[in-house]
């Protein structure tokens with residue numbers, strides 16, 4: 758299945774933006790103003806997690822109403838979700854972990870994807886299947902920058918989007934690693950700001966996050 762959108766899908770999720778906001782929405786009506794704030798702050802790639810029933814409608818709204826955003830789906834764990842998200846307009850897919858069935862569905866989706874890994878063997882298994890770009894989850898709990906730095910020696914062909922427990926203070930350290938393409942996180946979309954509709958605060962946090970690449974390093 759291919760994206761119904763006229764805009765092409767990105768070639769790589771890792772090269773879209775240095776920071777990918779991970780969004781949990783309970784009200785789909787928040788999706789468009791939130792996405793506009795993130796885009797205005799310099800973060801066009803947005804991962805809407807499937808943790809809430811609002812997610813498909815939120816993805817559809819951003820895909821159709823915020824053309825400067827590149828909206829993707831997160832927490833994708835079944836082949837059915839792959840199809841539903843792409844049909845809703847998701848232009849990339851992210852999972853916290855992977856299975857053969859999920860990988861097959863993601864490969865067939867027509868959009869780029871990041872299967873999740875947290876161990877060396879999972880990384881090797883994905884490389885064996887021709888997948889070089891992955892989500893490293895839960896990044897802080899699974900070993901953080903020290904773990905990723907250790908992987909870069911024997912497995913330099915693997916590139917990661919670490920996510921989970923990363924904040925404004927630690928993101929730059931991840932971005933300075935040679936095997937990190939981007940980092941994901943929710944620190945620029947605090948739940949209380951979303952609940953209050955404080956889009957200006959989210960735009961400000963996004964702007965600070967968007968500036969991290971220069972502050973933290975330039976290597977990829």
Ligand SMILES: O=C(O)C(=O)C[C@H](O)[C@H](O)COP(=O)(O)O
Pocket residue numbers: 779806808831832833851852853894920921922923941942943944
């Ligand atoms: O929902 C998913 O698909 C996940 O895999 C988990 C999220 O990516 C992280 O929970 C975001 O991490 P925080 O920045 O610590 O909030």
